[in-house]
Amino acid sequence: xxxxxxxxxxxxxxxxxxxxxxxxxxxxxxxxxxxxxxxxxxxxxxxxxxxxxxxxxxxxxxxxxxxxxxxxxxxxxxxxxxxxxxxxxxxxxxxxxxxxxxxxxx
Numbered sequence: 007x008x009x010x011x012x013x014x015x016x017x018x019x020x021x022x023x024x025x026x027x028x029x030x031x032x033x034x035x036x037x038x039x040x041x042x043x044x045x046x047x048x049x050x051x052x053x054x055x056x057x058x059x060x061x062x063x064x065x066x067x068x069x070x071x072x073x074x075x076x077x078x079x080x081x082x083x084x085x086x087x088x089x090x091x092x093x094x095x096x097x098x099x100x101x102x103x104x105x106x107x108x109x110x111x112x
Contacts, residue, residue: 024054024069025078028087029095031055031066043089044070048077069099 031040037055044050055068072078078098081087087094 024052024071024099025075026070026072026081027067027097027099028070029067029097030092031064031068031094032090032092033063033066035089037064037068039089040068040070043087044072044081047072047080047084049073 028040037053040055041050041053044053049072050070051073052071053068055064057064070081072081082096082098087096
């Protein structure tokens with residue numbers, strides 16, 4: 007049972023790791039449209055577009071997870087990324103362990 011628990015924990019952690027942070031997303035763009043746009047660079051595993059509960063609108067940023075590092079490089083090589091006339095701001099996420107984040111904030 008301990009092995010199954012460890013697998014679930016690792017699975018939860020890997021779901022939290024994203025490859026690219028995207029900002030300046032127009033209000034009219036949906037997560038489906040973002041996924042379709044970024045799929046031209048590779049296989050999009052996940053697109054997380056958070057919403058504001060009070061307004062019902064998304065927060066104009068999202069995280070994108072790709073299948074391979076090569077796909078991430080394909081996205082980063084293209085500039086600019088424009089959706090509905092607005093230039094998106096992209097930033098590659100750095101993957102740090104929780105212990106590394108704590109030591110840097112102290």
